[in-house]
Amino acid sequence: xxxxxxxxxxxxxxxxxxxxxxxxxxxxxxxxxxxxxxxxxxxxxxxxxxxxxxxxxxxxxxxxxxxxxxxxxxxxxxxxxxxxxxxx
Numbered sequence: 052x053x054x055x056x057x058x059x060x061x062x063x064x065x066x067x068x069x070x071x072x073x074x075x076x077x078x079x080x081x082x083x084x085x086x087x088x089x090x091x092x093x094x095x096x097x098x099x100x101x102x103x104x105x106x107x108x109x110x111x112x113x114x115x116x117x118x119x120x121x122x123x124x125x126x127x128x129x130x131x132x133x134x135x136x137x138x139x
Contacts, residue, residue: 068091072088082115083108085107094124094127096127098134109137116137119137
């Protein structure tokens with residue numbers, strides 16, 4: 052049951068990440084694509100890559116700092132001190 056759902060999600064993440072990468076190739080300063088990548092990695096509990104991409108998004112558009120504070124996609128990594136320091 053759950054494993055199937057998890058794998059389905061994983062496949063979706065892969066597609067989502069690929070489309071973000073295509074957008075970034077076209078426009079390297081597209082903050083939303085970095086933010087979406089951060090969300091995907093956050094949902095997969097991949098702290099390193101979530102933070103790296105969130106950092107890029109925030110450096111391009113500071114509004115993403117506030118968005119990330121309440122975004123459910125980051126629930127799993129919210130306790131990480133690197134994540135918290137990025138938002139303060």
